[in-house]
Amino acid sequence: MVAVVVTFNRCAQLQHSVRCLLAAPEHQLSGIVVVDNASSDGTEAWLSSLEDSRLSVLRLPQNVGGAGGFAEGLSKAVERFNADWVLLMDDDAYPTKNALQAFHTSARPRNRAFCAAVYDPSGRVSVINRPFWNPFRSLWRFVTTLLRGKSAYYVSDRQFESSNSLPVDFATFVGFFVSAEALQRVAPPDRRFFIYCDDLDFCERLTRSSIEIHFDPSIRFDHECKTFNASRRVYDPLWKSYYAHRNGLYFARCVAGRLKTPITLGLAMLWALRSVFYRRPHRYLELLWWALKDACANDFSRSHADILRRAARGTGWQSIVKARPLVEQTRQLSATKNEL
Known part of the structure; x- marks a missing residue:
């Protein structure tokens, strides 16, 4: 062996x-x-x-x-x-x-x-x-x-x-x-x-x-x-989320048969909701959009360099994926209201 x-x-x-x-x-x-x-x-x-x-x-x-x-x-x-x-x-x-x-x-x-x-x-x-x-x-x-x-x-x-x-x-x-x-x-x-x-x-x-x-x-x-923090539901580094979603949806559509359309809609909604776990959800959602688009088109042509560039655009991927749990966000909001 x-x-x-x-x-x-x-x-x-x-x-x-x-x-x-x-x-x-x-x-x-x-x-x-x-x-x-x-x-x-x-x-x-x-x-x-x-x-x-x-x-x-x-x-x-x-x-x-x-x-x-x-x-x-x-x-x-x-x-x-x-x-x-x-x-x-x-x-x-x-x-x-x-x-x-x-x-x-x-x-x-x-x-x-x-x-x-x-x-x-x-x-x-x-x-x-x-x-x-x-x-x-x-x-x-x-x-x-x-x-x-x-x-x-x-x-x-x-x-x-x-x-x-x-x-x-x-x-x-x-x-x-x-x-x-x-x-x-x-x-x-x-x-x-x-x-x-x-x-x-x-x-x-x-x-x-x-x-x-x-x-x-x-x-x-x-x-x-x-890579994936299950307790906070985030990908670190962020660029990996593109591959997880593109490949995951592509594979799900392959095995779902006649149910591929409802499966596509269901997974898209579920993954979009997870944006609340990211400090900058718009960057996560942008990568998710391209992942869903490419999966539905069976398009694997997007280069790794392009994915890295999209993930790092703005303030850099390190600050993007430094996620806060939703519970922590809720507590911070409550504390702010109590101070007012």
């Missing part, structure tokens, strides 16, 4: 991730491909200082995002190491001590892919890495989704605590194991996504190629993701 790790300017997290992987014996992990998306924070120098025959570094001339990085890394893993299985993971994801051993302990049919149980640093199930089923796949699933929300189609905490694996429709590239046989059936991750939903699109194409995806709670990963 070979691991593919994509990194960009997170040298400290990458060091931890690579050390966790190198701690595994060679019979569990025969190679590591690190795809460096033109990092400028010392990542290149640190990787150059490592001396391990299992480590292969692919430094790209420019940042092509996670989607492009995984596409390049998969090609490298198969070409150089002739990998039978490939493990996909972010640079801020860490396999626990027995994670790779747990993968090799059980029989792993080559016509399946497997995803790990991912937890955040506090020990809770990672919100952004919870596997799920397609809520539009059946009438029953759709109706229960309307009644119960995400709990109707997300893998539950109880299933995380179980020792039994179960088939799912979608999982993220954090502790995602795919066989060489499966890679021969499907194209690599779609580079156009840049970041976000490239893994879900890949899962959808695996399923269409008769490759089942199984969630295995015995394989545990920790994920130190800090």
Whole structure:
């Protein structure tokens, strides 16, 4: 098995991730491909200082995002190491001590892919890495989704605590194991996504190629993701919100079938309401507008440089995404009224 790790300017997290992987014996992990998306924070120098025959570094001339990085890394893993299985993971994801051993302990049919149980640093199930089923796949699933929300189609905490694996429709590239046989059936991750939903699109194409995806709670990963603050519902940095909304809507429209129009309207309204969590909502709403427009037109031509420029226009993205929770805003307003 070979691991593919994509990194960009997170040298400290990458060091931890690579050390966790190198701690595994060679019979569990025969190679590591690190795809460096033109990092400028010392990542290149640190990787150059490592001396391990299992480590292969692919430094790209420019940042092509996670989607492009995984596409390049998969090609490298198969070409150089002739990998039978490939493990996909972010640079801020860490396999626990027995994670790779747990993968090799059980029989792993080559016509399946497997995803790990991912937890955040506090020990809770990672919100952004919870596997799920397609809520539009059946009438029953759709109706229960309307009644119960995400709990109707997300893998539950109880299933995380179980020792039994179960088939799912979608999982993220954090502790995602795919066989060489499966890679021969499907194209690599779609580079156009840049970041976000490239893994879900890949899962959808695996399923269409008769490759089942199984969630295995015995394989545990920790994920130190800090991009999206769930308690404040903001993206930091702000430019990532464009990709989250464009790719999220594009993918939702692809799987929603005849319901894509109401789904589009519903998501647009929900995301627009989240502008109240941003200090400068007009900048967030402008990026959201372009994301919705491009998703509906299936337009992936907007450059990353253009997205960065739009996010930074005005006073700079750092001040834009320094969000205040809505509760805090309400308290400040009440305090002001009391003083008057």
